[in-house]
Amino acid sequence: DGGITQSPKYLFRKEGQNVTLSCEQNLNHDAMYWYRQDPGQGLRLIYYSQIVNDFQKGDIAEGYSVSREKKESFPLTVTSAQKNPTAFYLCASTRGVPSGANVLTFGAGSRLTVL
Amino acid sequence: QQQVKQSPQSLIVQKGGISIINCAYENTAFDYFPWYQQFPGKGPALLIAIRPDVSEKKEGRFTISFNKSAKQFSLHIMDSQPGDSATYFCAADTGFQKLVFGTGTRLLVSP
Numbered sequence: 001d002g003g004i005t006q007s008p009k010y011l012f013r014k015e016g017q018n019v020t021l022s023c024e025q026n027l028n029h030d031a032m033y034w035y036r037q038d039p040g041q042g043l044r045l046i047y048y049s050q051i052v053n054d055f056q057k058g059d060i061a062e063g064y065s066v067s068r069e070k071k072e073s074f075p076l077t078v079t080s081a082q083k084n085p086t087a088f089y090l091c092a093s094t095r096g097v098p099s100g101a102n103v104l105t106f107g108a109g110s111r112l113t114v115l
Numbered sequence: 116q117q118q119v120k121q122s123p124q125s126l127i128v129q130k131g132g133i134s135i136i137n138c139a140y141e142n143t144a145f146d147y148f149p150w151y152q153q154f155p156g157k158g159p160a161l162l163i164a165i166r167p168d169v170s171e172k173k174e175g176r177f178t179i180s181f182n183k184s185a186k187q188f189s190l191h192i193m194d195s196q197p198g199d200s201a202t203y204f205c206a207a208d209t210g211f212q213k214l215v216f217g218t219g220t221r222l223l224v225s226p
Binding site: 033040041042045058090103104106 | 121124149151156157158159160161204213214216217218219
């Protein structure tokens with residue numbers, strides 16, 4: 001079955017450590033996205049990528065980094081510079097621009113907790 | 116101008132009742148308005164979507180009502196069921212790369 005796989009599902013981190021969240025899709029989608037979800041704040045865009053080797057900052061990119069070396073993969077690194085990293089992270093993808101027939105497909109998410 | 120304001124934050128409806136969630140926007144360049152449904156521990160999934168050239172779209176028990184002049188749109192869930200208990204997000208899109216999401220509504224349908 002086609003879909004988006006995020007790993008790990010749960011992750012605990014000590015303050016000052018960098019962590020990398022994995023996102024892999026087998027939908028042959030061109031565009032991939034990372035969102036952060038916090039209670040009462042909805043989904044906020046961190047980074048997005050429309051093609052391989054290219055990505056753009058979203059609304060809350062500070063303290064995060066990404067890479068897009070392969071079409072299928074879009075890992076997110078939460079760096080020690082992110083002041084409040086505890087959150088639910090969602091990866092998404094779409095065939096093209098997410099409007100009209102291009103439905104945004106989400107993974108099941110990764111919950112990061114900083115101890 | 117890029118915000119989408121969603122209300123209420125939470126909603127409790129009895130089984131068989133009508134659930135109504137409202138969203139408002141400012142940016143008139145938005146041209147696509149989807150609703151996503153999210154169950155606990157899962158990612159959101161597209162539920163229904165509308166473009167501003169129509170005032171209403173219905174799919175089964177789910178209906179979007181759209182008021183272009185007021186810049187508002189709403190989701191109506193008819194005959195609400197316990198299985199509809201989830202968090203619902205409205206969103207808006209200009210057609211350029213990214214969606215803007217509302218803050219979400221947690222719906223609980225009591226048996």
